[in-house]
Every structure is written in structure tokens, then in C-alpha cells.
Amino acid sequence: IYHIGELERGTLHLKDKVTAKVDESRRKDIARNHSATHLLHRALKEVLGEHVNQSGSLVAPDHLRFDFNHFTALTADEIRRIEDEVNSAILRNMPVSVKETTVEEAQKEGAIALFGEKYGEKVRMVSMGDYSKELCGGTHVRSTGEIGLFKIVSEGSVGAGIRRIEAVTGWNLLNYTRENIKIIDQLVQELKVKPENLLSKIEELHDTIKKAEREVESLKQRLINDKVEELINRKISLDGFSIVSTAVDNASHEDLRNISDVIRQKLKTCIVILGSAVDNKVNLVCAVTKDLVERGYNAGKIIKKAAEAVGGGGGGRPDFAQAGGKYPEKLNKALEAAADFVKNYFAD
Known part of the structure; x- marks a missing residue:
């Protein structure tokens, strides 16, 4: 039998007698x-x-x-x-x-x-x-x-x-x-209810939060629709389709994707390139309608051209791709470069 312990004070030598005590x-x-x-x-x-x-x-x-x-x-x-x-x-x-x-x-x-x-x-x-x-x-x-x-x-x-x-x-x-x-x-104490009513109060709060989340989503969709009209007015017409290549204030990748989806629905035949500077980083997305994918346009190739200009990278499917970057001050140049790339897509 051996015991492992820690010496808190004094010294211990070989063959010293010690008293072991059970805690x-x-x-x-x-x-x-x-x-x-x-x-x-x-x-x-x-x-x-x-x-x-x-x-x-x-x-x-x-x-x-x-x-x-x-x-x-x-x-x-x-x-x-x-x-x-x-x-x-x-x-x-x-x-x-x-x-x-x-x-x-x-x-x-x-x-x-x-x-x-x-x-x-x-x-x-x-x-x-x-x-x-x-x-x-x-x-x-x-x-x-x-x-x-x-x-x-x-x-x-x-x-x-x-x-x-x-x-x-x-x-x-x-x-x-x-x-x-x-x-x-x-x-x-925080919810000001009796213990037996605590669960029903939490369920009530949960329902309230869910309702508020739905209202927020509805408001966000309305704001997106209002924003879309503004962005569509900046479109460029090219060879039977439109290019929308522009910046959006303080938008996540998800926000940019939602906006691009609405633009595609409204314009029917288009290429959408959107970017946003958030927390000293760049978010980029590119969306291509199905008919233009069939003509050979590829969102993954387009987004890579934009990403290069902001020191980033990305990729995705032919109809949708996203990327990031680290130079937000170069965002507008990146969007211009992507639009120019689309204009000259088949020019070899």
C-alpha cells in the first residue's frame, strides 16, 4: 500500500515515521x-x-x-x-x-x-x-x-x-x-410570479419572443423590398440582361443573399453582385439567374474576381457564390472590377 500526498510545511526524509489519517x-x-x-x-x-x-x-x-x-x-x-x-x-x-x-x-x-x-x-x-x-x-x-x-x-x-x-x-x-x-x-423574483406559475410564464414569454421575431422578419423583408427598388435603379443593361453591382450598408452574407434573391425575382434575367463592409471586413455575394447560367455565366468565377480586389477569396455554385475580404476601403473598386469582368466575360 502506498499513499500520495503533498508536503505543506517542514521536511520529510526516507524512513521517517508518519501518521496517516483518513478524511x-x-x-x-x-x-x-x-x-x-x-x-x-x-x-x-x-x-x-x-x-x-x-x-x-x-x-x-x-x-x-x-x-x-x-x-x-x-x-x-x-x-x-x-x-x-x-x-x-x-x-x-x-x-x-x-x-x-x-x-x-x-x-x-x-x-x-x-x-x-x-x-x-x-x-x-x-x-x-x-x-x-x-x-x-x-x-x-x-x-x-x-x-x-x-x-x-x-x-x-x-x-x-x-x-x-x-x-x-x-x-x-x-x-x-x-x-x-x-x-x-x-x-x-425576476418574473414576478408564484413558483407554480413559473412554467406558464416562461411559455408566455417564449410565445412573445417568437411573435416579436416574426414581426422583425416582416419588417426586415419590407426594408429589403424598399432597398431593392433603390438598387435596381442602379442597374446596367447589357446584351439583353441587367447587371446590378453595388454596395449595401452594414449587411451580412445572409442579408446580401436575401436582397439578391428579391432582385432576381424582380428583374428575371440578371446578374447581381453585392458587397458590404462590416467590422473592417468585406462581405460579397453574386447571384446569376438560371437562363444566364445556361448561357455560360458562372457566379463562382465572378465572385472570385471581386474578392481578389479586396484581398479575399470565395466560391460557390454557378448560380450563387459568396466571398469575403479584408480591405473594405477597396469595396467599390471590387464591385466595379466584377461588373467589368461580366461585361467582357466572353471577350478573349
Whole structure:
């Protein structure tokens, strides 16, 4: 047996005698979580099926982690049933006993042995009443009631066919509950409602936000339509189609794309090249109507010509492409270069 520690003061020499002292509070927290892990293993088999087996675990003072094989995510109902199963075993306050025996005898008594684990001639079997029997060398409570209560705080995937549960017990569960109640109390105060009306208030706020978002989108669309008319007035006519190559104030790539879509719908046959300077960067898009794509025009080639002028790059499909750049002061030159490129597209 060896111990790892940190020397806080003084000196230590080889062969010095020291006194080792167990941190009782920490040890009890670990024991609660370890015993709860055994109960959880049994509960998972009861609720999900006997196919469930442990594939990894962590027992820490503040929480426990348990990995197991299972083919789907746990439902809220399954999690509740597992919690109920474990807490029922805790509240029955079953005695926890330890027995040294052989692997064969332990398995005859129904003890769970971990697959792939190497066991010696003698093994330590930990029993919790008639509910759980496992081969284990760790520290445990004297009876299940000492665990207090058990609560699953997370469940998720850690690999193909492997799920992970994290849970808390005892004092850590009390702290977890207090923190959550504190959050609920703060929400109640901020929203000025009774606790029982909190959920309906949140749903009401959610509906209000959704309605406001729809109104914002409607206003944005109206603004886009107003802006489009202004931009269309700047069009250049060329060989039976129009070119709109111009700057738009403070617009994201998404904004520019939406504007280009409206322009294409209105002009029917056109090439749209739009740019905007935002946060010392350049956003560029190019949109080409289907009939002009069939004539050989390519938005990806056009946008690259614009991007070169602002020190950037980009690409996309023949009918739509986007790019970025780092020289916003050169945006107008970039738009002019793109328009000139279109004018001379087939001039070789």
C-alpha cells in the first residue's frame, strides 16, 4: 500500500515515521457514491434489461459516473423509474455485508463480476440485502440508508452503444437541490410570479419572443423590398440582361443573399453582385439567374474576381457564390472590377 500526498510545511526524509489519517467526511462521501453505483447497476438491469453491464465508472466525493452498454438514449420516464428503483433500495435501509469467497461461489450466489476483470483465488463480495451482489474491493456504507437519496443529473452517449449516467447522493444532492431552488427563486423574483406559475410564464414569454421575431422578419423583408427598388435603379443593361453591382450598408452574407434573391425575382434575367463592409471586413455575394447560367455565366468565377480586389477569396455554385475580404476601403473598386469582368466575360 502506498499513499500520495503533498508536503505543506517542514521536511520529510526516507524512513521517517508518519501518521496517516483518513478524511472521514470525504471517505463517507465516496462510500455513499460507491454503494449507490452498485444500486444503480442493479436498477439499470431491472428497468432496461439484463443486457446492461458496466463498462466504466468513477466514484468521486462529489459525484458518481457510470458507463454502461445500451442501444438508445434513456427517456425521461426511464430515468425517473431508475431513480425510484435506487431510492427505494436506499430507503429500505438494507444491510451492506462483505464476504471473502471464490469467484465460482460468488457467481453461484448471483454476484455480478465485471467482464474482462482478472480475479484472484479469493474475491471480495459486497452484498446489499438481497438486492445487489457484486465483486468489489472498494469502500462502502454499512447500510443503504446511509446513502441518503440518489439523483441522476445527466445522461448521454460516450460512444457507440455506450451510455453515461452522472449522479449525486447525500450532502452533494442537498447542495444540488439548493442550487436549483436558488435558480427557481431568482426566476420567480425576476418574473414576478408564484413558483407554480413559473412554467406558464416562461411559455408566455417564449410565445412573445417568437411573435416579436416574426414581426422583425416582416419588417426586415419590407426594408429589403424598399432597398431593392433603390438598387435596381442602379442597374446596367447589357446584351439583353441587367447587371446590378453595388454596395449595401452594414449587411451580412445572409442579408446580401436575401436582397439578391428579391432582385432576381424582380428583374428575371440578371446578374447581381453585392458587397458590404462590416467590422473592417468585406462581405460579397453574386447571384446569376438560371437562363444566364445556361448561357455560360458562372457566379463562382465572378465572385472570385471581386474578392481578389479586396484581398479575399470565395466560391460557390454557378448560380450563387459568396466571398469575403479584408480591405473594405477597396469595396467599390471590387464591385466595379466584377461588373467589368461580366461585361467582357466572353471577350478573349
